[in-house]
Amino acid sequence: MTKPAVLAIDIGGSKYIVGLVSEKGEIYAKKRYTCFEKTGNELVTSIIAAAQELLEKNENYTPKVIGVTIPGLADPKRGYWIEASFSGIRDIPLGSILSRQFGIPAYADNDGQACALAERLFGVCQNVSDFLYLTVSNGVGGGIFLKDRIYYGATGCAGEMGHVTVVEHGRRCKCGKRGCLEMYAAGGGIVKNYIELGGNRLIHGKITDARTIAALAEEGDLIALETFRLEGYYLGKAIAGACNLLNPAMIVIGGGVSLSFPLFEKTLWEYIRRSIYLRANEDLKIKASPFGNDGGLMGATAVALCGLNKMYGWGEL
The missing domain is CATH 3.30.420.40 (ATPase, nucleotide binding domain)
Structure with missing residues (x-):
């Protein structure tokens, strides 16, 4: 029997991390990638490929929900990446893209707000x-x-x-x-x-x-x-x-x-x-x-859990 997990995706300015995390914040598996992609579409394609590879290598875990941390401006209600001023990436319906790709709910939020949720849940x-x-x-x-x-x-x-x-x-x-x-x-x-x-x-x-x-x-x-x-x-x-x-x-x-x-x-x-x-x-x-370099991954996990359960006013605008 497989264990349920959150598929957590942390997007940063120069890297992204994909991971499988428990509802209690225990990291089962993760992999970090350096960002070389120049456009938002290229980045999303690379992230999907990385997530698929992680799932194939960790068949003992079944993701029930996806959480994503976004650098810059986000619309959590729509799972929308509005803009990252440092990279020029903007206007990507990231939540709906990932949900269609993996067939499970996907939630996304700004990385700062996501990490605040992680501190409240786990930190x-x-x-x-x-x-x-x-x-x-x-x-x-x-x-x-x-x-x-x-x-x-x-x-x-x-x-x-x-x-x-x-x-x-x-x-x-x-x-x-x-x-x-x-x-x-x-x-x-x-x-x-x-x-x-x-x-x-x-x-x-x-x-x-x-x-x-x-x-x-x-x-x-x-x-x-x-x-x-x-x-x-x-x-x-x-x-x-x-x-x-x-x-x-x-x-x-x-x-x-x-x-x-x-x-x-x-x-x-x-x-x-x-x-x-x-x-x-x-x-x-x-x-x-306390999370060090795993803060974004924990934030993505928190976004997924709060999105599913509507905790702490998540997504209310």
Whole structure:
């Protein structure tokens, strides 16, 4: 007898992951792929092929539902990928495509909102009804929980923390604005910060990336340490404003950059304490997500389960 599972699909800026996950968040199988596809249709075709291969190699598991995390703007009611500003992908009815392909229900949502659902179902917010989730990776996204329901806003796009302005007249973002948090705190922004501070573009003959800079910081490299001090500053600047507005009990930071949380935690707290109304937010907690690089996969699982069971206000716009 086969085990029931969620077919979870995590789409990121430079990769996608397909996985089989239990309703309790136990990952049975997964495989990661680097994104080389140039168009949305090419990406969807590749994801379907990857999912089919995963299912063929794991015949002991039967998917009952599909969940997808989408970078950028999503319409969860229709399972629609509206837009990803960094890649130019837009207007893909992803949920209906996958549902027809695999013959089971498919649900899709923005990655930040999906990961917030995952923290409520499986993570550090299982007993927290008001919190803010930030995913910091190739981009910066977010999800908001208010009174134990995911908050979508008027058009379903609440939580876009990556496009909060942190530097006036700063770097141009693909969304059309300048100075967005995403351009300073996401992976590419971390690299630019490092180089502007005097760091090398090439390290050991390879193009510098945020993970390498984090490793240098852990070894005590001064430029790398200053780079992650700036990370805490930029994230703190955006988070402080959100705290004053929403008064959450907890901030959760996920995505690949969250693995370097100890490198910027001190500066993050310093700036937030300097910028929030302390008396109103004196019990605020900030934690790194426990999921590490599996956050998106857990988010996709949460979207599938919440879509099926209509939990936590999922999809309500």
